[in-house]
Amino acid sequence: MNRNTVLIELKKVLAPYTENKELLNGITEETDLMKDLKINSANLVDIIIDAESAYNIEIDFDSAEKMYLVGNCIDVILDKMNQSA
Amino acid sequence: MISTGNDIVALGSINKQRTCEPRFYSKILSVVEQQLYHQPELAALPFENYIWLLWSVKESAFKYLKRNNHQLVFSPVKINVLTVHAHPDQHYSGSLRFEQDNLFFRSIITNDWISTVVNEDDNFEYIFNDVQQIEHNDYQHQSAAVRKFALDKLNTFFEGEFKLEKSELSLPVLMRDGELVNTPVSLSHDGYFVACSFNFNPTVQ
Numbered sequence: 001m002n003r004n005t006v007l008i009e010l011k012k013v014l015a016p017y018t019e020n021k022e023l024l025n026g027i028t029e030e031t032d033l034m035k036d037l038k039i040n041s042a043n044l045v046d047i048i049i050d051a052e053s054a055y056n057i058e059i060d061f062d063s064a065e066k067m068y069l070v071g072n073c074i075d076v077i078l079d080k081m082n083q084s085a
Numbered sequence: 086m087i088s089t090g091n092d093i094v095a096l097g098s099i100n101k102q103r104t105c106e107p108r109f110y111s112k113i114l115s116v117v118e119q120q121l122y123h124q125p126e127l128a129a130l131p132f133e134n135y136i137w138l139l140w141s142v143k144e145s146a147f148k149y150l151k152r153n154n155h156q157l158v159f160s161p162v163k164i165n166v167l168t169v170h171a172h173p174d175q176h177y178s179g180s181l182r183f184e185q186d187n188l189f190f191r192s193i194i195t196n197d198w199i200s201t202v203v204n205e206d207d208n209f210e211y212i213f214n215d216v217q218q219i220e221h222n223d224y225q226h227q228s229a230a231v232r233k234f235a236l237d238k239l240n241t242f243f244e245g246e247f248k249l250e251k252s253e254l255s256l257p258v259l260m261r262d263g264e265l266v267n268t269p270v271s272l273s274h275d276g277y278f279v280a281c282s283f284n285f286n287p288t289v290q
Contacts (some may be wrong), residue, residue, distance in 0.1 A: 019224055035255060038224040039274060041144060041159065042094060042137075046103070064112065065160035077124050 001081060003029075004056045006055075006074045017043040029071030057081055086186075086205060089269040089284040090143040090149030091214050094199040095222075095276025104133040113140050113161045124172045125263050134194055136176060139166050141201040142190045146181055148256075148271050149188060155254055180207075198275075202282045213238070214282040219237070223274050231272045231279035232257075238281060 011024055017039050018024045022074050024037065028046070033039045039047070051057070057080035059067075067073045102227040109111050110119070113136060121127075122135050131139070143164040149155045167177040191209055192201040193216075202214035215238060219230040232249050239247045239259070249270065250261040259266040269284045284287070 041107060042098070042140065042158075045109060046100075046163075048112060049103075049109060052108075061112070061162050063161060065158045065163075070157070 001076050001078070003078070006077050007070070009054055009068065010051070010073055010077070012021070013047060013054055016050075017047060029074065031070040033068055033070070033073075044055065051077060055081055057084055063070050086153050087269065087284060087286055089202070089204070089212065089271045089281055089282045090145040090147065090151075090154040090273040091200070091202040091273050091282035092144040092148070093201075093216060093273045093275050093278050093280040094137045094141050095278050096137070096197055098276040099133065099137060101133045102137050110136045113143070113260045114166060115162055120164050121166070121169055124169075124176075127169065130171065130194075135169075135201065138169075138192055138194065138201070139201050141192065142166055142179070142181060142203065143197050145190065145201045145203040145271070146183060146188050148273075149205075149237065150183060150186060151254065152256055152269065183273055198278045200259075200280050202271075204284070210282055211286040212282065214280065216278055216280045219274075219279055227274035227279060231274045231281060234279050235270060235272060235281035235283075239283070 014024060031037060034041060035074050048059050052059055055077050057077065059076060060081060063076045067076055112211045118139060122132065127135065128193050140161065143161045147157065162211045163182060166179060166181045169177060171177055175194040178190065180187065188203045188205055189207040190203045192199060192202055198216060200214065200216045202212055204212050217234045219226065235249060236247050245261040249257050250260055252258050257270045258274050259268050259270050263271050271282045273280045
């Protein structure tokens with residue numbers, strides 16, 4: 001799976017927690033989940049759990065705290081997918 | 086280090102079933118914090134409310150500490166809640182630690198929300214924290230409403246034209262008559278509720 005494929009799937013994970021769908025469609029690797037997409041911090045755990053289910057991976061605490069930019073999320077997801085491959 | 090940090094959780098927004106799944110709450114609570122729930126004085130507190138109570142404590146602490154530790158990243162399990170005490174009328178208090186910093190919290194739980202404020206001292210005499218219900222739950226309305234709420238509250242205490250601006254770290258800073266005021270402010274919103282806290286400690290006036 002390449003970065004763009006992960007990004008497409010990640011949009012689906014973020015969709016239930018993103019009010020502005022237009023912003024979501026235009027996300028890049030530099031997009032900040034909270035500052036740009038206005039995702040409530042209380043939903044960050046939901047997003048991590050949904051990502052774990054979507055990619056069949058487990059995201060530990062140290063990795064979870066890096067997931068504030070879309071690009072960081074992709075890094076963590078690809079890293080975990082490679083570990084479990 | 087004088088700062089302030091608050092948080093509000095709208096209980097109407099939470100997913101009770103998911104909250105109580107171990108894979109969810111284990112990303113917020115340490116094993117010690119999970120055991121802390123079983124103390125007799127918390128027997129009347131539903132587990133989902135306990136989880137979100139500790140979330141609000143940790144989020145408040147993060148906001149408090151971020152003001153002086155710009156590189157800090159929110160990682161709930163690394164902020165350790167040490168004690169939780171129940172008081173009449175669904176009031177809670179306790180202590181927490183993050184690395185070398187020890188903080189204290191005060192929380193209130195109603196049917197609709199959990200509100201928390203933290204302080205470096207167990208004396209909250211100079212700490213103001215309040216909650217308001219709002220009409221709409223979209224981000225823009227929440228953001229405007231919490232600022233108006235905070236400024237209205239300030240104007241009940243002080244004269245002058247107050248404004249809230251954002252620091253480079255996106256933290257709210259208070260301006261009065263065009264000049265920076267050294268009163269730490271914290272804003273939070275969730276669902277149909279907003280909350281603000283101020284630290285009116287006279288040593289920072």
